[in-house]
Amino acid sequence: MTTIPHGYIRAVLGPREEVLDGILRRSLLDDRLPTIQVDDNAGRVLQLLTLLRRPRQVLEIGTLFGYSTIHLARGLPEGGRVTTLEIDPRAAEAARRNLRTAGVEDRVDIVVGDACAYLETVPPGSVGLVFIDADKKSYPDYLRLCYPLLEPGGVLIADDAFAQGDFTAERTEGSEEDREAKAIHRYNRAVGRSTRLFSAFVGTQSGLLVSVKE
Numbered sequence: 001m002t003t004i005p006h007g008y009i010r011a012v013l014g015p016r017e018e019v020l021d022g023i024l025r026r027s028l029l030d031d032r033l034p035t036i037q038v039d040d041n042a043g044r045v046l047q048l049l050t051l052l053r054r055p056r057q058v059l060e061i062g063t064l065f066g067y068s069t070i071h072l073a074r075g076l077p078e079g080g081r082v083t084t085l086e087i088d089p090r091a092a093e094a095a096r097r098n099l100r101t102a103g104v105e106d107r108v109d110i111v112v113g114d115a116c117a118y119l120e121t122v123p124p125g126s127v128g129l130v131f132i133d134a135d136k137k138s139y140p141d142y143l144r145l146c147y148p149l150l151e152p153g154g155v156l157i158a159d160d161a162f163a164q165g166d167f168t169a170e171r172t173e174g175s176e177e178d179r180e181a182k183a184i185h186r187y188n189r190a191v192g193r194s195t196r197l198f199s200a201f202v203g204t205q206s207g208l209l210v211s212v213k214e
């Protein structure tokens with residue numbers, strides 16, 4: 001598979017904004033949070049899909065330090081909101097600071113705790129766009145819980161859809177990576193089989209699987 005070099009993306013679409021560069025430096029170098037945020041092009045795809053769908057309510061599962069959240073919030077229409085779910089209070093605190101730095105804190109609610117417990121409290125049909133990017137083994141659960149929350153025409157996006165390039169099942173049976181890859185493939189197949197979702201892969205670094213609810 002051909003992967004597009006970051007340098008080419010930047011040369012064509014422009015360099016990363018200074019404010020985003022500062023947020024990455026502070027979060028990765030000073031806070032030492034893990035480098036598992038979406039890549040810049042995936043961030044652009046999230047912003048683009050939000051701009052196209054114009055959701056009143058976005059739900060994000062897995063905030064980390066808020067890098068993807070910033071892109072989602074930037075794509076919102078007037079009055080739209082992002083609710084983002086994060087289990088790690090330290091990451092949530094960094095996200096709060098970063099959202100402020102990016103000037104989008106007034107459009108975002110951060111909920112600290114386990115995503116599944118929160119998802120069970122959300123009214124059905126009330127969400128215009130869902131972005132799934134938390135623990136991989138829970139992807140099938142996130143699909144089960146999020147599908148009813150989406151309004152008709154709502155958009156469902158999952159990150160890491162390429163399962164770190166693991167398409168061949170050449171991994172140690174029963175390992176952590178094995179269980180994560182299996183859960184992602186289970187999610188991908190369930191979405192792909194659904195007659196109520198229309199889906200396509202988007203070739204970002206980790207792969208997005210984007211679906212629309214009919």
Ligand SMILES: C[S@@+](CC[C@H](N)C(=O)[O-])C[C@H]1O[C@@H](n2cnc3c(N)ncnc32)[C@H](O)[C@@H]1O
Nearest residue numbers: 037038062064067068086087114115133134135
């Ligand atoms: C890949 S990172 C999210 C990256 C972020 N979406 C971005 O691109 O900037 C996954 C995050 O999900 C969080 N997480 C893991 N399990 C969770 C759960 N059960 N509920 C809520 N958040 C969870 C982790 O703490 C981690 O910060």
